Amino acid sequence: MLTENRTSNTIRTALMAVLIAVCAWISIPVEIPFTMQTFGVFLTLRLLKGRHGTLSILIYILLGAIGAPVFAGFSSGIGILLGPTGGYIVGFLISGIVYMVFERFTDSRLAENLILILGLILCYTFGTVWFVHVMSSRGNDYSFLQSLMICVVPYIVPDICKLALSQLLADRVTRIFNN
Numbered sequence: 020m021l022t023e024n025r026t027s028n029t030i031r032t033a034l035m036a037v038l039i040a041v042c043a044w045i046s047i048p049v050e051i052p053f054t055m056q057t058f059g060v061f062l063t064l065r066l067l068k069g070r071h072g073t074l075s076i077l078i079y080i081l082l083g084a085i086g087a088p089v090f091a092g093f094s095s096g097i098g099i100l101l102g103p104t105g106g107y108i109v110g111f112l113i114s115g116i117v118y119m120v121f122e123r124f125t126d127s128r129l130a131e132n133l134i135l136i137l138g139l140i141l142c143y144t145f146g147t148v149w150f151v152h153v154m155s156s157r158g159n160d161y162s163f164l165q166s167l168m169i170c171v172v173p174y175i176v177p178d179i180c181k182l183a184l185s186q187l188l189a190d191r192v193t194r195i196f197n198n
Contacts, residue, residue: 032071035063036078039111040089051104051150051170052091057142057178060111061135061185066192069122073115080108106149107170110142117141128186135182143171 042059046052064072083089083099090099090108099105117138118125125131147166154161161169 028067028071031067032075033078035059035067035072035075036082039063039076039079040082040087043089043091044093046091048092051107051174053174053177054091055181056091056108056111057139057174058181058185060114061182062189064115064118064135064138065131065185065189068125069115069119073112073119076111076115080112083108101153103150103153104146105153107142107146109149110145113141113145114138132182132186139178139182143167143174147171 039059042055045055063075067075083095084097086095088095118134121134147170150170151161151163151166
């Protein structure tokens, strides 16, 4: 983390929750919207690290659950979390938990990137399982493989680009605050 000051940690945690929301608003609306949320999650975890980064993601999700329009398309509510794409939003929290668990191994960029990719894979997996569950409960039977083709495959390259962009920006922000 940039500093260990309790007040600045609280402010940064809140600001990064807002950043994730702003990134969600940058959206191309399709069945599973293309957003910059994953970039926001990656950057949050890189800058705040495990505990505070995960808390920031949780705050973002809770804000959306209680009605603040922080999700893609300025949407909100528990219905979004319980809907077909809600598993991917909850998956961001899983990514944060993975980062927390493996944080002690983030001493190199490669290791940190691999941990973030692992978190993303688990986010994709949880989100896809959730998508299949919700869609089948609505009478639309999608196989796991079909759902991966719809919900994950088109997002892999953009998400890897967001991972790289988050690293570049995190490096610059860290340098600025450490000077």
